[in-house]
Amino acid sequence: MSESQARGKPAKLSRRVKAMLWSMLVIAVGAMVAPLAGYVYAASAQAQEQKAEEANPRAEYWREVRQGTAGYTAVTGQETGVLVQSGGQVWREVRNGPVTTLGAIMVVGMIVALVVFQVTKGGAKLEHRTGRTVLRWPMFDRVLHWYTAILFIILAITGLSLLWGRYALIPIMGAEGFAAWANFAKPVHDYLALFFTAGLVVMVVKWFKHNVFEAQDRQWFKQLGGFFDGSHPPAGFCNAGEKAYYWLLVVGGFAIVASGFFLLFPNLGFEREAMQIANVVHGIGSLVVITAVCAHIYLGTLGSEGALEGMVSGEVDEGWAKQHHNLWLDEVKKHGQAHGEGESSGRSAPASA
Amino acid sequence: MARMKFLCDSERCIECNGCVTACKNEHDVPWGVNRRRVVTLEDGVPGEKSISVACMHCTDAPCSAVCPVDCFYTTDDGIVLHDKDLCIGCGYCFYACPFGAPQYPQKEAFGVRGKMDKCTFCAGGPPADNSEQEIEKYGRNRIAEGKLPLCAEMCSTKALLAGDGDMVADIYRERIMKRGTRPQSWGWEKAYQEDV
Numbered sequence: 001m002s003e004s005q006a007r008g009k010p011a012k013l014s015r016r017v018k019a020m021l022w023s024m025l026v027i028a029v030g031a032m033v034a035p036l037a038g039y040v041y042a043a044s045a046q047a048q049e050q051k052a053e054e055a056n057p058r059a060e061y062w063r064e065v066r067q068g069t070a071g072y073t074a075v076t077g078q079e080t081g082v083l084v085q086s087g088g089q090v091w092r093e094v095r096n097g098p099v100t101t102l103g104a105i106m107v108v109g110m111i112v113a114l115v116v117f118q119v120t121k122g123g124a125k126l127e128h129r130t131g132r133t134v135l136r137w138p139m140f141d142r143v144l145h146w147y148t149a150i151l152f153i154i155l156a157i158t159g160l161s162l163l164w165g166r167y168a169l170i171p172i173m174g175a176e177g178f179a180a181w182a183n184f185a186k187p188v189h190d191y192l193a194l195f196f197t198a199g200l201v202v203m204v205v206k207w208f209k210h211n212v213f214e215a216q217d218r219q220w221f222k223q224l225g226g227f228f229d230g231s232h233p234p235a236g237f238c239n240a241g242e243k244a245y246y247w248l249l250v251v252g253g254f255a256i257v258a259s260g261f262f263l264l265f266p267n268l269g270f271e272r273e274a275m276q277i278a279n280v281v282h283g284i285g286s287l288v289v290i291t292a293v294c295a296h297i298y299l300g301t302l303g304s305e306g307a308l309e310g311m312v313s314g315e316v317d318e319g320w321a322k323q324h325h326n327l328w329l330d331e332v333k334k335h336g337q338a339h340g341e342g343e344s345s346g347r348s349a350p351a352s353a
Numbered sequence: 354m355a356r357m358k359f360l361c362d363s364e365r366c367i368e369c370n371g372c373v374t375a376c377k378n379e380h381d382v383p384w385g386v387n388r389r390r391v392v393t394l395e396d397g398v399p400g401e402k403s404i405s406v407a408c409m410h411c412t413d414a415p416c417s418a419v420c421p422v423d424c425f426y427t428t429d430d431g432i433v434l435h436d437k438d439l440c441i442g443c444g445y446c447f448y449a450c451p452f453g454a455p456q457y458p459q460k461e462a463f464g465v466r467g468k469m470d471k472c473t474f475c476a477g478g479p480p481a482d483n484s485e486q487e488i489e490k491y492g493r494n495r496i497a498e499g500k501l502p503l504c505a506e507m508c509s510t511k512a513l514l515a516g517d518g519d520m521v522a523d524i525y526r527e528r529i530m531k532r533g534t535r536p537q538s539w540g541w542e543k544a545y546q547e548d549v
Binding site for chain 1 (some may be wrong): 392
């Protein structure tokens with residue numbers, strides 16, 4: 001009994017051990033192989049996919065159409081081989097969306113801000129009128145200014161009519177009335193653009209020398225031009241704000257003129273994509289400059305008493321010059337005498353002296 | 354009310370340009386203006402496909418959305434038309450349209466384009482139906498006479514379908530059912546074998 005028991009025990013044990021080892025092996029191999037089934041599945045899925053792709057050449061065809069691939073067409077002209085161009089939808093979203101609405105918020109916001117400033121704080125008063133004047137803007141500069149200014153205002157009104165007229169003017173003028181105005185405004189805008197460009201270019205070149213940033217301009221920005229605390233930061237012929245305005249006109253003006261060139265000459269073969277981009281650049285550039293011009297008009301009239309005289313008669317009061325452009329006045333005085341009337345001295349004095 | 358639609362069956366279009374010619378002739382469309390055109394992709398390669406395209410009379414028409422003078426309107430039949438008396442020829446509708454449908458009689462310096470012209474689904478424009486003024490500005494008004502667009506009517510293979518969207522869809526669905534399964538199981542390969 002004890003013997004057989006002793007014999008049976010190890011035999012049983014070894015069978016058990018064997019079974020255990022085998023099953024462990026099966027589990028181990030199974031654990032390694034089973035995940036590989038994923039590859040089989042993936043491979044078969046890929047094969048199926050490939051088959052599906054092969055099976056539908058039409059999908060390829062429509063994909064090409066959708067991507068704007070040009071085909072052959074007997075009809076002559078630009079982009080006639082393109083069945084679908086998607087850029088128009090993007091342009092529509094941008095132009096009818098942010099350009100129209102944010103542009104309106106920006107321009108109207110600026111006007112509202114200026115009105116609020118005028119009502120609550122008021123423009124800078126001329127502190128001390130001396131009665132003596134100095135020449136600030138010679139005749140040529142004044143003519144150049146008003147020539148460009150008037151053209152700018154005409155272009156802004158006609159241009160904004162095309163952007164906002166549908167929402168702002170059609171309800172007032174009616175469809176026919178507005179169309180009549182737009183039919184007039186469009187060619188006016190298109191032809192006067194050329195004359196405005198000429199004025200802008202001469203202006204940018206002629207007044208470059210006044211608008212190079214100098215050391216004292218940092219002080220002007222630090223005091224925010226003295227608009228809010230009534231201080232008078234030092235300034236030469238142009239203060240830092242005017243210089244910033246000048247450079248905004250340089251950059252914005254270039255954007256407007258360059259993009260306008262595209263829009264103005266469809267006969268030169270620009271395609272739709274170029275027109276869409278040009279239109280958005282033209283809109284954004286114009287709206288930014290129009291916003292700045294609103295501020296400029298305010299600061300040249302109500303915002304700074306005595307400033308407008310310089311652009312009308314060419315002469316500004318010495319008190320005004322001392323208040324707003326002290327460094328320039330010092331320079332003028334160094335080179336020549338300020339005077340009661342006439343145009344013999346002032347900025348041009350060194351040349352004639 | 355019907356909702357008018359065009360559909361071009363690319364499996365049937367043989368690029369004969371009959372639709373283009375029919376349109377030009379019916380409406381006396383001026384030289385340089387093409388209300389409809391046929392575009393062939395992979396031209397000359399076996400399996401090339403042609404599509405006849407014109408104004409698709411979109412439900413949410415981009416041309417209409419960007420028009421500064423709001424001169425577009427959609428008829429009760431879902432046809433997108435425009436008023437040439439209001440149009441200022443700014444070109445915006447052409448920039449926005451996915452299909453290149455808006456056309457201009459001129460394209461000159463200083464943005465001179467003339468009044469925009471496009472497919473009217475043979476439905477004319479704002480003036481009285483088939484009045485002299487309507488024919489002069491927009492072409493014939495076949496819809497007012499109870500007829501369908503001539504391009505589709507004259508299509509030799511009936512690839513180009515025009516009419517109520519539901520009916521057009523039914524015809525097309527029936528064709529697809531008859532053709533059965535995948536596109537390569539009929540057409541060129543089936544008729545002439547692959548290597549021909």
